[in-house]
Amino acid sequence: xxxxxxxxxxxxxxxxxxxxxxxxxxxxxxxxxxxxxxxxxxxxxxxxxxxxxxxxxxxxxxxxxxxxxxxxxxxxxxxxxxxxxxxxxxxxxxxxxxxxxxxxxxxxxxxxxxxxxxxxxxxxxxxxxxxxxxxxxxxxxxxxxxxxxxxxxxxxxxxxxxxxxxxxxxxxxxxxxxxxxxxxxxxxxxxxxxxxxxxxxxxxxxxxxxxxxxxxxxxxxxxxxxxxxxxxxxxxxxxxxxxxxxxxxxxxxxxxxxxxxxxx
Amino acid sequence: xxxxxxxxxxxxxxxxxxxxxxxxxxxxxxxxxxxxxxxxxxxxxxxxxxxxxxxxxxxxxxxxxxxxxxxxxxxxxxxxxxxxxxxxxxxxxxxxxxxxxxxxxxxxxxxxxxxxxxxxxxxxxxxxxxxxxxxxxxxxxxxxxxxxxxxxxxxxxxxxxxxxxxxxxxxxxxxxxxxxxxxxxxxxxxxxxxxxxxxxxxxxxxxxxxxxxxxxxxxxxxxxxxxxxxxxxxxxxxxxxxxxxxxxxxxxxxxxxxxxxxxxxxxxxxxxxxxxxxxxxxxxxxxxxxxxxxxxxxxxxxxxxxxxxxxxxxxxxxxxxxxxxxxxxxxxxxxxxxxxxxxxxxxxxxxxxxxxxxxxxxxxxxxxxxxxxxxxxxxxxxxxxxxxxxxxxxxxxxxxxxxxxxxxxxxxxxxxxxxxxxxxxxxxxxxxxxxxxxxxxxxxxxxxxxxxxxxxxxxxxxxxxxxxxxxxxxxxxxxxxxxxxxxxxxxxxxxxxxxxxxxxxxxxxxxxxxxxxxxxxxxxxxxxxxxxxxxxxxxxxxxxxxxxxxxxxxxxxxxxxxxxxxxxxxxxxxxxxxxxxxxxxxxxxxxxxxxxxxxxxxxxxxxxxxxxxxxxxxxxxxxxxxxxxxxxxxxxxxxxxxxxxxxxxxxxxxxxxxxxxxxxxxxxxxxxxxxx
Numbered sequence: 001x002x003x004x005x006x007x008x009x010x011x012x013x014x015x016x017x018x019x020x021x022x023x024x025x026x027x028x029x030x031x032x033x034x035x036x037x038x039x040x041x042x043x044x045x046x047x048x049x050x051x052x053x054x055x056x057x058x059x060x061x062x063x064x065x066x067x068x069x070x071x072x073x074x075x076x077x078x079x080x081x082x083x084x085x086x087x088x089x090x091x092x093x094x095x096x097x098x099x100x101x102x103x104x105x106x107x108x109x110x111x112x113x114x115x116x117x118x119x120x121x122x123x124x125x126x127x128x129x130x131x132x133x134x135x136x137x138x139x140x141x142x143x144x145x146x147x148x149x150x151x152x153x154x155x156x157x158x159x160x161x162x163x164x165x166x167x168x169x170x171x172x173x174x175x176x177x178x179x180x181x182x183x184x185x186x187x188x189x190x191x192x193x194x195x196x197x198x199x200x201x202x203x204x205x206x207x208x209x210x211x212x213x214x215x216x217x218x219x220x221x222x223x224x225x226x227x228x229x230x231x232x233x234x235x236x237x238x239x240x241x242x243x244x245x246x247x248x249x250x251x252x253x254x255x256x257x258x259x260x261x262x263x264x
Numbered sequence: 265x266x267x268x269x270x271x272x273x274x275x276x277x278x279x280x281x282x283x284x285x286x287x288x289x290x291x292x293x294x295x296x297x298x299x300x301x302x303x304x305x306x307x308x309x310x311x312x313x314x315x316x317x318x319x320x321x322x323x324x325x326x327x328x329x330x331x332x333x334x335x336x337x338x339x340x341x342x343x344x345x346x347x348x349x350x351x352x353x354x355x356x357x358x359x360x361x362x363x364x365x366x367x368x369x370x371x372x373x374x375x376x377x378x379x380x381x382x383x384x385x386x387x388x389x390x391x392x393x394x395x396x397x398x399x400x401x402x403x404x405x406x407x408x409x410x411x412x413x414x415x416x417x418x419x420x421x422x423x424x425x426x427x428x429x430x431x432x433x434x435x436x437x438x439x440x441x442x443x444x445x446x447x448x449x450x451x452x453x454x455x456x457x458x459x460x461x462x463x464x465x466x467x468x469x470x471x472x473x474x475x476x477x478x479x480x481x482x483x484x485x486x487x488x489x490x491x492x493x494x495x496x497x498x499x500x501x502x503x504x505x506x507x508x509x510x511x512x513x514x515x516x517x518x519x520x521x522x523x524x525x526x527x528x529x530x531x532x533x534x535x536x537x538x539x540x541x542x543x544x545x546x547x548x549x550x551x552x553x554x555x556x557x558x559x560x561x562x563x564x565x566x567x568x569x570x571x572x573x574x575x576x577x578x579x580x581x582x583x584x585x586x587x588x589x590x591x592x593x594x595x596x597x598x599x600x601x602x603x604x605x606x607x608x609x610x611x612x613x614x615x616x617x618x619x620x621x622x623x624x625x626x627x628x629x630x631x632x633x634x635x636x637x638x639x640x641x642x643x644x645x646x647x648x649x650x651x652x653x654x655x656x657x658x659x660x661x662x663x664x665x666x667x668x669x670x671x672x673x674x675x676x677x678x679x680x681x682x683x684x685x686x687x688x689x690x691x692x693x694x695x696x697x698x699x700x701x702x703x704x705x706x707x708x709x710x711x712x713x714x715x716x717x718x719x720x721x722x723x724x725x726x727x728x729x730x731x732x733x734x735x736x737x738x739x740x741x742x743x744x745x746x747x748x749x750x751x752x753x754x755x756x757x758x759x760x761x762x763x764x765x766x767x768x769x770x771x772x773x774x775x776x777x778x779x780x781x782x783x784x785x786x787x788x789x790x791x792x793x794x795x796x797x798x799x800x801x802x803x804x805x806x807x808x809x810x811x812x813x814x815x816x817x818x819x820x821x822x823x824x825x826x827x828x829x830x831x832x833x834x835x836x837x838x839x840x841x842x843x844x845x846x847x848x849x850x851x852x853x854x855x856x857x858x859x860x861x862x863x864x865x866x867x868x869x870x871x872x873x874x875x876x877x878x879x880x881x882x883x884x885x886x887x888x889x890x891x892x893x894x895x896x897x898x899x900x901x902x903x904x905x906x907x908x909x910x911x912x913x914x915x916x917x918x919x920x921x922x923x924x925x926x927x928x929x930x931x932x933x934x935x936x937x938x939x940x
Binding site for chain 1: 302303383384385386388439441446447448477480502503504505506507508570571655656659660661
């Protein structure tokens with residue numbers, strides 16, 4: 001599994017110059033906690049546009065609801081906006097966002113990304129692809145040549161440098177969905193538990209072979225070391241309404257099974 | 265047929281079919297058969313038809329007992345299924361000789377099978393399956409159309425000839441998805457028939473699925489459709505196919521609250537099943553007010569069935585069928601389509617169970633004994649598979665059932681061992697039903713269909729308020745409104761409600777004023793509810809307040825009461841709600857009680873009022889605030905489901921601190937659904 005397969009690609013974003021009031025509204029409207037801050041793009045919510053019409057999003061940072069809370073709390077504590085500062089609703093996103101330097105790429109494995117989220121206790125990782133100048137010009141055709149002309153007229157921007165393009169966001173709920181999918185819960189099926197003594201995979205291997213012989217669909221196999229180092233049981237999601245033939249064969253071969261997870 | 269003619273026929277023979285029930289069966293349906301190794305075999309239908317004919321319950325030659333059927337057209341199938349899927353089914357139904365096919369063609373067929381759910385043993389591609397599955401879907405569609413008076417159902421000389429009930433035992437293929445075959449089902453005939461009715465009429469359809477497996481295909485087809493309520497009672501999907509059917513699958517969008525699931529524990533027996541069924545179905549039907557009933561009578565719920573773990577006998581199955589018949593007559597003007605469904609004890613259970621469906625529907629009584637000739641014909645078929653069936657049951661963890669062939673329609677009690685964990689199982693089922701009631705029934709409906717409470721009667725309203733004692737007459741007062749005088753009266757006894765009738769605008773919960781009146785009568789009859797009414801001098805009820813103990817969600821808390829208020833849509837804007845609520849809460853014991861009210865946006869008539877949900881929410885909050893109610897944030901799942909919902913409570917001044925903190929911690933507790 002790689003990040004690309006499970007990340008969220010339908011993104012609601014803000015621009016660095018948007019106001020915090022606008023960002024707070026978006027967070028409330030969509031009921032989530034992170035907004036990627038991007039330059040480029042065709043506006044706040046373009047994910048429903050056809051893909052080829054979307055401009056690349058240049059990643060600037062992340063704005064979390066916590067950042068906004070902090071700005072509001074500071075203002076309240078000081079009894080009003082600081083001297084020369086707007087009230088928080090009119091402040092700009094770029095003033096309070098953070099750079100979110102821990103990033104992943106679409107081809108990062110889910111295992112590596114999950115490790116980052118768990119160990120650093122993060123809620124969300126931006127998924128970034130670094131652009132190289134040439135492919136962009138070629139791929140985006142006419143409009144890119146305009147962009148090229150524009151950047152040529154402003155050499156100080158460093159066109160040769162590759163810019164971080166935001167291609168997705170990996171959130172905890174994406175991981176949760178991936179877990180649910182790994183367990184096969186979205187497919188019609190039934191559960192079968194095969195105990196594995198001392199992590200010995202033989203019963204599982206036989207069960208899978210038998211299922212294949214009997215043409216019983218296996219929707220998911222999970223054998224994970226939830227406690228200790230070895231998986232203690234394998235949970236199979238079988239796409240069948242009629243498990244009896246498989247169960248009979250398992251009995252014949254002396255392989256233990258149950259429908260219920262046994263408490264260890 | 266005319267009445268006189270029917271009477272004459274009745275005189276001729278006792279086994280006549282009343283004209284208004286039909287049974288649909290086509291010999292071609294016997295081709296829906298996946299082979300001798302497969303659990304679903306068409307022989308069960310043959311055995312059923314043989315049983316019906318040999319007991320004189322039905323005769324295929326009798327034109328008045330059946331309807332001409334036809335296959336569903338491409339357009340009709342497309343109401344539910346995708347064109348690509350139908351196309352794939354057609355291609356896979358073509359009989360091919362694998363030797364004549366090129367490798368490429370073989371490969372293409374394998375891919376089709378893989379993409380559309382035919383690759384595995386459950387639903388293998390069957391030559392001619394498109395034709396037979398389309399015929400099954402078409403029969404269900406014709407049956408339902410005939411009941412609904414739609415042109416597809418055929419023409420009838422006059423209204424009394426039109427069938428009211430139709431039974432299609434070959435139907436009920438409820439697992440099929442829009443683009444996938446699943447669980448022995450190719451085309452979802454129930455969904456196709458219902459979708460056709462939705463398109464061709466304004467009717468609302470109630471679908472009840474008694475099959476032991478969750479009716480996932482039908483639920484999926486109408487998950488966001490408020491005109492179809494799907495109710496499925498099934499063995500919990502935690503272990504059994506298809507794995508779905510949790511109570512919390514309640515529909516989405518506009519269809520929220522119109523998908524109902526009651527997952528039952530493995531090894532549930534008759535008594536528990538009947539208790540749960542009665543607790544949930546009738547109140548739901550009242551609140552939904554359907555125009556037609558569609559039921560699936562999968563009889564794999566029977567204890568002898570090799571594929572599931574439910575432990576019903578014919579008594580439980582008979583109860584399902586009676587309930588369906590009764591609901592059809594009480595709420596749907598008799599319109600009822602019954603379909604077959606699962607059932608894998610092919611000879612011992614299926615013919616008897618479905619024989620009962622037809623007997624109930626056609627109002628005939630079944631003989632006690634099964635016809636001897638029939639037993640002699642079908643017992644050998646069972647003997648052949650008997651050993652294998654026993655083995656399979658053992659593998660599934662089912663206690664091997666009695667090894668005999670039944671000789672009577674009913675089951676003999678001694679053939680069924682009581683389940684060892686009976687108490688635990690029925691307790692869990694009761695809690696599942698309580699959760700479903702809590703989440704899916706509005707408060708007035710719930711009060712009108714109260715379950716016996718298990719809390720100590722000492723804490724009940726009766727004792728607290730001395731309500732029903734002969735020495736506490738109800739109070740009444742006269743209120744002058746711009747529309748004329750209104751009488752307010754609290755603690756209305758049933759006799760009072762009987763003398764009144766509901767105003768035409770009083771239909772928030774049961775949709776029809778007459779049924780709303782029936783609800784009020786039930787509430788008045790309930791010993792622990794207090795009903796306050798506002799009525800005109802002419803005897804029309806224009807508003808009501810119900811005070812009743814909190815439901816199972818609040819179990820274990822004393823003196824917690826739910827307040828529900830309703831005002832007729834014709835009497836709005838007169839401050840009636842305000843006066844009525846104030847009057848109803850003028851109680852001596854008010855300060856000893858914890859009162860709460862739940863405002864759920866999906867019950868609000870925001871369209872009729874021409875205001876937004878949020879504006880209405882403010883209105884309610886304000887109304888209750890006049891009586892000292894305060895809004896509390898809560899984790900109660902129903903309230904949390906929608907931001908416009910509101911939870912209001914009033915904790916009396918004399919309520920002791922411990923009781924109120926217990927109440928508040930319940931309000932804020934993380935909804936531990938397992939607790940219920």
